[in-house]
Structures are given as structure tokens and as C-alpha cells.
Amino acid sequence: MGGIVYWGLLRIAIVIILLWFSYDYFDAKYFWIIFGLAIYIVVIHPIIAEYKEFVVKNRNVINNSLCSKCKHFNETAVLCMKYDEHPTDDFTPCDGLDWEAKN
Ligand code: SF4
Known part of the structure; x- marks a missing residue:
């Protein structure tokens, strides 16, 4: 989960820096559309896909x-x-010794 957040933040930083330096190449009226598309394609969609994969895996x-x-x-x-x-299918950190029921 931490990896998803880490790479998401890194991708946001890279997209913002690239768009910042390429601002002069776009017509100003299209900038926010390009910005929104870039954020969705490079940041949001991969986060959603990685989170779904994380949930399925666990x-x-x-x-x-x-x-x-x-x-x-x-x-x-x-x-x-x-x-x-992180517990897995094959690994329980306490081997069941510290298990306490949820309320
Ligand atoms: S303390 Fe509870 S959550 Fe932690 S490893 Fe043991 S059974 Fe699992």
C-alpha cells in the first residue's frame, strides 16, 4: 500500500514538473484540459489499477x-x-499466539 502512495506522489511530481516546463508549448485555453488528462492517465488510473490488484492479491x-x-x-x-x-497466506507474524478477537 505504501508503494502505491509513494509512486503516486512521485508521478504527480513528475507530471507537474513536465507540465510546468512545457506550459509555453500549449495554448493556455487547453492547458487545464491537458493537465487533467495527464493527471488522470499518469496518476489516477495507475493508482486505481494498483489498488485493485492489491485488494485481489490480499x-x-x-x-x-x-x-x-x-x-x-x-x-x-x-x-x-x-x-x-504484513501477514500473508503462508505467514502469520505471531504464529497465532497473540490473536485477540475483534469486538
Ligand atoms: S496479533 Fe493478530 S493480526 Fe497480528 S499476527 Fe497475530 S493474529 Fe495476526
Whole structure:
């Protein structure tokens, strides 16, 4: 999840810098249209695609794992808050020893 945010911010910075230096090549009335399209194509669409891929990849951990029913589990980041590690299908950071039921 952090990678999605990191690369999203990096792409925004690159798009803004490129558009800033290429401003003189566009007619001013088209600039905001080009800016909006560039932000959508280079930043927003990849973020949406990467997030969907992240959810699909972690669907089983989010819905059907031991951690998914534990109060220390953060579903949005797929993270064990107690151990600060990412559980997977094959890996439970505490080996089930610190599991506590969600309320
Ligand atoms: S404490 Fe154990 S069971 Fe609970 S989220 Fe962390 S690794 Fe999973």
C-alpha cells in the first residue's frame, strides 16, 4: 500500500514538473484540459489499477485468515499493528499466539 502512495506522489511530481516546463508549448485555453488528462492517465488510473490488484492479491488474508478476525489487524493496509508486519497466506507474524478477537 505504501508503494502505491509513494509512486503516486512521485508521478504527480513528475507530471507537474513536465507540465510546468512545457506550459509555453500549449495554448493556455487547453492547458487545464491537458493537465487533467495527464493527471488522470499518469496518476489516477495507475493508482486505481494498483489498488485493485492489491485488494485481489490480499483478498484471502483480508477475509479468511486468522488475522482477519484479530483486533490487531488493519484491513486497509493488510498489516498486523502489533508486530508491524504484513501477514500473508503462508505467514502469520505471531504464529497465532497473540490473536485477540475483534469486538
Ligand atoms: S496479533 Fe497475530 S493474529 Fe493478530 S493480526 Fe497480528 S499476527 Fe495476526
